[in-house]
Amino acid sequence: MEKSERVGTYIRPSTERQNDQHQRDSINQYIDKQNLPCDRIEQYVDIESGSNDEREQFNDLLDGIRNDEFDHVIVWEISRISRRGATLLEFFDACEEHGVTIHITDGAVGKVKPDGTGRFVADIVGMVYQHERRQLIRRVKAGVKRAKDQGKWVGNVPAGFRRDDDGYLQPVVEPDDGEDSYFELVDAIERLEDGGSYRSVAKSLSISRQGLTNIHKDPGRKRWYLDGESDDDRVATALSEVNSQDS
Structure with missing residues (x-):
């Protein structure tokens, strides 16, 4: 990457309890290896579930990509972008259409380039995350049903x-x-x-x-x-x- 190119980074711990430092460290180390000046980097951080598409910072980043404000986007892992297949597809397509290279610092694929390099593997990884999310939802629903069947109370406890x-x-x-x-x-x-x-x-x-x-x-x-x-x-x-x- 040339020093004049514009870079955005995206970080997303899943909950407020999670520490995002490992994501920051991984991205910063990657940036240092690429010799990118920090004053040319726009940082975006959300503390939201990856299944939530109403993340303010994520949508700001996506708008920036569509407005041709970036040449590169760096994330720690594909799941940080989203765990929803449709959202990942939208993000990958936007980067491809606007000439943005996606850099993944910790994952099965290191880059997804606008010419399609790395896209096939990234799509498969996204499908795996989506499958894991569906499995998690099924397990949670099964657990809730099992608890209710046993007469246990699930959800907010009523007053008194x-x-x-x-x-x-x-x-x-x-x-x-x-x-x-x-x-x-x-x-x-x-x-x-x-x-x-x-x-x-x-x-x-x-x-x-x-x-x-x-x-x-x-x-x-x-x-x-x-x-x-x-x-x-x-x-x-x-x-x-x-x-x-x-x-």
């Missing part, structure tokens, strides 16, 4: 309840800081039924006014607190503990 160590829903009897007990929610819903305002009732709770409103306006969920009943077996099992204490 907590999930025990085995994954089962339990009513909160002695709340920790930031929690509302099941009985506090019962009292709150009863006050609303008696004409209390959402604002005044919510003041004494950790739950937001909107959260309280959502419960009160949902007939099925309101039954959990007013009648101690639910059509959801997981909730009904949890409520049986409360009902047994009242009997």
